[in-house]
Amino acid sequence: MSEEERRHLVDHVLPSRIAQHDRFDLQLPERPQLLRALYPPEIAPAGPGWNHDELVDMLAGGISAEAAVLAGLVPRSDGTRVLLTRRNDSLRHHAGQVSFPGGRVEPSDADAAAAALRESCEEIALAPQQVNVLGYLDPFLTVSGFRVTPVVAVIDPAFVPVPQPDEVAEVFEVPLSFLMDPHNLRSIDIEFRGRPRRVLEYAWPGQRIWGATAAILLNLRRRLEHIA
Numbered sequence: 001m002s003e004e005e006r007r008h009l010v011d012h013v014l015p016s017r018i019a020q021h022d023r024f025d026l027q028l029p030e031r032p033q034l035l036r037a038l039y040p041p042e043i044a045p046a047g048p049g050w051n052h053d054e055l056v057d058m059l060a061g062g063i064s065a066e067a068a069v070l071a072g073l074v075p076r077s078d079g080t081r082v083l084l085t086r087r088n089d090s091l092r093h094h095a096g097q098v099s100f101p102g103g104r105v106e107p108s109d110a111d112a113a114a115a116a117l118r119e120s121c122e123e124i125a126l127a128p129q130q131v132n133v134l135g136y137l138d139p140f141l142t143v144s145g146f147r148v149t150p151v152v153a154v155i156d157p158a159f160v161p162v163p164q165p166d167e168v169a170e171v172f173e174v175p176l177s178f179l180m181d182p183h184n185l186r187s188i189d190i191e192f193r194g195r196p197r198r199v200l201e202y203a204w205p206g207q208r209i210w211g212a213t214a215a216i217l218l219n220l221r222r223r224l225e226h227i228a
Contacts, residue, residue: 038135
C-alpha cells in the first residue's frame with residue numbers, strides 16, 4: 001500500500017466506516033422501505049383511528065385518552081427483530097398481555113414520539129440515545145377507549161432492557177419476518193360486551209401476541225406492502 005493510499009484509508013475510509021457503525025439505524029435493512037411507508041416523524045397523523053368503524057358502537061363515551069407506543073426494531077445478525085413486552089398481571093389496562101412499550105400521552109410530552117420514548121425509558125430503561133425514530137403508523141383505537149399512535153423506531157442492538165417490575169413482566173424479541181408473514185396471522189372470534197368481535201392473533205412460542213399489538217403489526221405490514 002502506497003503512502004497516498006494509506007493516508008486516504010486513515011483520513012477518509014476508516015472514519016466513514018466508524019461513523020456508519022455508530023449509526024445503528026443504518027444497520028436496519030428495512031430502513032429505506034420504512035422511511036417511505038411511514039408518516040414522517042415531524043408530525044403525528046391525525047384522524048380517529050383506522051379501526052374506528054369497527055369500534056364505533058363500543059365507544060359511546062368517546063375516546064378517554066391519547067396514548068403512544070414504541071414499535072421498536074432491532075437489527076440483528078440473523079435479521080431484524082421486533083421488541084415486545086409482556087405486561088404485569090396486576091395492571092389496570094391490558095394486564096398480562098403482550099404489548100409494545102408505551103402508555104398515556106402526558107401534557108408535558110412534546111408529541112406522541114416523546115411520550116413513547118419517555119414510557120419506554122420508564123418501562124424498560126431504553127435511553128434516548130439508543131433509539132432512532134423513523135416515523136408513525138396509523139392511529140389505532142382500543143376497546144378500553146385509548147387512541148394509540150404507534151411510533152416506529154430503530155433500537156440499538158447493544159441495548160439491554162431492564163424491565164420495571166411493577167409494569168413489565170418480560171421483554172422479548174420476535175423476528176420481523178415472522179410477524180410480516182400473512183400466514184402467521186389469524187383472526188379469532190370472541191364475545192365482548194355481549195356481541196361477537198373478531199380479533200387478530202400471532203402464535204409465537206410461549207407468547208400470545210394478539211389484540212391491539214397484532215393489529216398494529218398488521219398496519220405495518222399493509223403500509224410496507226403498499227409501497228412494494
